[in-house]
Amino acid sequence: MTEPDTAATLPAATANTHVHELQIVEVIRETTEAVSLVFEVPDLLVPRFRHRPGQFLTLRIPSDRTGSVARCYSLSSSPHLDDDLIITVKRTEGGYASNWLCDNAVPGLRLTTLSPSGVFTPKSLDADLLMIAAGSGITPVMSIIKSALIAGTGAVYLFYANRDASSVIFGTELADMMAEYPDRLIVDHWLESTMGLPTAEAMTERLWPYTGFDAFLCGPTAFMHMARSAMIAAGMAERHVHTEIYQSLTGDPFADIVIARDDSETPATATVDLDGRRLELRWPRHTPLLDVLLAGGHDAPYSCREGACSACACSVRSGEVRMLRNDTLVEADLALGLTLACQAVPLTDHVDIAFDQ
Ligand SMILES: Cc1cc2nc3c(=O)[nH]c(=O)nc-3n(C[C@H](O)[C@H](O)[C@H](O)COP(=O)(O)OP(=O)(O)OC[C@H]3O[C@@H](n4cnc5c(N)ncnc54)[C@H](O)[C@@H]3O)c2cc1C
Ligand code: FES
Missing domain, CATH: 3.10.20.30 (Beta-grasp domain)
Structure with a gap:
């Protein structure tokens, strides 16, 4: 029988193999509020960072006040296309970690992270996919779309809501992908500046042709609730709707194990x-x-x-x-x-x- 030391306090980093340090090799300014951070994965760690499209990293962000905070960031890179890992962080108004990363991340900075994790990932990349994103919710959605186009065979419809044209993350990359895969990818942009907030009626109207697809939904909570009910109203089965909820961790997954x-x-x-x-x-x-x-x-x-x-x-x-x-x-x-x-x-x-x- 394997027996843990019953009075043990073990540093998480030594007690398991999920905690690693990665170095940032590039910082890409996506919009005035969002940056992509490119991490190089050393050869020895490649098996630890194998991941599925849609998964996320959990980073330890330094803090003078608390020592550190832990936050999850979805990978926008595709395991089928990119050797490096890329996360895309958007500033949260009044937030701590997102602003710290946007202000302090530079090439050469090393950050502690857990191995990739998460269940927001298609069972098959050959499935037809209905992708719905708002703001920084595009991050895991982007990873799934790139992977599906490169390694899968299905059709992809993306509904992508943003405040205005200048806040669209990956606008150019999406336009390029539409040009490269005109028969497989449709990107439907919704800009609040010209169209107002998206309504359930407008979304149901757009989504009904895709109710047989597997749906992946990521964005602010109110948007997610509205989009989910629009999908169900359009006739989509609940079990086909997958959601990724963005929230800040309140505990510390890097803490010692007691x-x-x-x-x-x-x-x-x-x-x-x-x-x-x-x-x-x-x-x-x-x-x-x-x-x-x-x-x-x-x-x-x-x-x-x-x-x-x-x-x-x-x-x-x-x-x-x-x-x-x-x-x-x-x-x-x-x-x-x-x-x-x-x-x-x-x-x-x-x-x-x-x-x-
Ligand atoms: C699975 C998953 C994937 C995600 N993917 C993405 C993504 O791809 N892109 C993205 O942008 N976001 C993503 N998020 C959201 C992200 O994890 C954070 O919730 C978001 O960046 C907001 O964090 P924040 O610290 O900036 O804001 P908040 O959490 O709102 O910051 C406020 C909190 O920080 C504390 N705080 C304030 N100042 C300090 C300080 N000096 N030291 C310590 N604590 C302080 C406050 O007490 C308060 O609790 C994802 C979340 C999840 C769960
Ligand atoms: S590790 Fe997140 S629910 Fe258990």
Whole structure:
């Protein structure tokens, strides 16, 4: 049985293989409010940064006030086209990390990041794709579109809303792609400066021809709600609508992993299928499964460590767990037996779990 040190405090960077440093090699000013940061991936780390289009990095941004904050940024680069990793950051008014990156990122700067993560990615790049983005929501959408055009065979329709022409990120690149793939890509720009805010009626009108497509939606919360209901009104099945919600992490996924000693209770036990291996673990009853795994040196997937991203989702095959927090799994996920490893503590003496998502 693999036993974590039950009174251990392990620095996240040494306790697992997800924490790395990458160097910025180029900064591209996309608009007055948005920059793309290009990271070089050293040969040794290439396997760690293999990713799917639509996934994101979790960066540690330095702060004089708190030491650091953690923020997620979607990759705008395509794993099918770009060797480097590119994120695109738009300033948030009154925000901290986005403005720090826009003001301080220069070639040569090294930043700490977790390996890519996320489930906002098409199952097949050959599918027909309905992409809906507003503002910086274009970032993961861009990665998916580039990948689908290069490595897939389907048609792509993009509805892309912005305040005005000067705030459109990747405008030239999208126009070039439309010229290169005229039979496969349609880009439909919506500019608030001339057309007003997009309405559900206007979107339903535009989207109904694409209701058989797989839909990917990313933008501000109000826009996402409106676009989602427009899609459903247009006749799209809920299960075909995938969303990426932009929110700032409140916790610190880079924080040390603490396995508290509790001599008053016998630990539970767990059987965990992870990366083709079957692990037998002692599971202290108040410690989330992810911490037990990372402390034991096992390479379990995660990003936020606060129940918000679902990167650590896994299936409970027998036994029961309780989640300390869950901001991401919906009823349908729970009915399938999914749980979040970063929040799951055992309720039964033995639990059988598989990382099969
Ligand atoms: C999966 C995912 C993908 C994302 N992809 C992108 C993307 O591609 N592009 C993009 O632009 N955004 C993206 N985001 C959003 C991004 O993660 C941030 O939420 C966004 O940049 C706003 O962060 P901010 O710190 O600038 O603003 P806020 O989070 O609004 O900043 C305010 C917060 O910072 C704290 N703060 C203020 N000053 C300091 C200080 N000196 N030190 C420490 N803390 C301070 C405040 O207390 C407050 O909590 C994504 C989010 C997610 C979840
Ligand atoms: S790591 Fe994000 S929900 Fe668990």
